[in-house]
Amino acid sequence: xxxxxxxxxxxxxxxxxxxxxxxxxxxxxxxxxxxxxxxxxxxxxxxxxxxxxxxxxxxxxxxxxxxxxxxxxxxxxxxxxxxxxxxxxxxxxxxxxxxxxxxxxxxxxxxxxxxxxxxxxx
Amino acid sequence: xxxxxxxxxxxxxxxxxxxxxxxxxxxxxxxxxxxxxxxxxxxxxxxxxxxxxxxxxxxxxxxxxxxxxxxxxxxxxxxxxxxxxxxxxxxxxxxxxxxxxxxxxxx
Numbered sequence: 001x002x003x004x005x006x007x008x009x010x011x012x013x014x015x016x017x018x019x020x021x022x023x024x025x026x027x028x029x030x031x032x033x034x035x036x037x038x039x040x041x042x043x044x045x046x047x048x049x050x051x052x053x054x055x056x057x058x059x060x061x062x063x064x065x066x067x068x069x070x071x072x073x074x075x076x077x078x079x080x081x082x083x084x085x086x087x088x089x090x091x092x093x094x095x096x097x098x099x100x101x102x103x104x105x106x107x108x109x110x111x112x113x114x115x116x117x118x119x120x121x122x
Numbered sequence: 123x124x125x126x127x128x129x130x131x132x133x134x135x136x137x138x139x140x141x142x143x144x145x146x147x148x149x150x151x152x153x154x155x156x157x158x159x160x161x162x163x164x165x166x167x168x169x170x171x172x173x174x175x176x177x178x179x180x181x182x183x184x185x186x187x188x189x190x191x192x193x194x195x196x197x198x199x200x201x202x203x204x205x206x207x208x209x210x211x212x213x214x215x216x217x218x219x220x221x222x223x224x225x226x227x228x229x
Contacts (some may be wrong), residue, residue: 105172106154106213
């Protein structure tokens, strides 16, 4: 099973941009899979941020859509998340995931990266 | 958005117990329903997709059932390694949404 690995700053100041990258290792960004970001605030549930499809189009959670960009880099075989104008409520563990689509059964998130904690604080 | 409601939020059980938890969707999601297990400090792990499809490597004591708005996850004989939090998630429509989880703890 391939692995995913998130990287980025552990601390971001309020109003700034949160940048994260996901190294998809043995997978290929050019494959027919989609790729997504999910976050989990401390002690809370899971929130889907958005998905980058294999065609290059992105679908975002409406609650974050005005502030988020997910894009892929074929040369580096990774994909990234940018979240603008962050506040303390964006403090969370951010996971990158592969999205597997199954005709007639929807899709699911597997595998997951280990997650990276991003704290928004001055 | 489709709201996913899990119950109970917390359950206390013993090794060997039969454990059932429920996930309800605010509207039909057909069988586009996944279950994940998360242990403290770890990423969630996919257990079941499409409401009832057990993932490779997941013990057969786990099973999922249901359709449309009502789903169950059953652990037939709880083992020590099964303690953690279980989340359901719908993939019927965007935005993808998760339940708030059922935390299974040792009695």
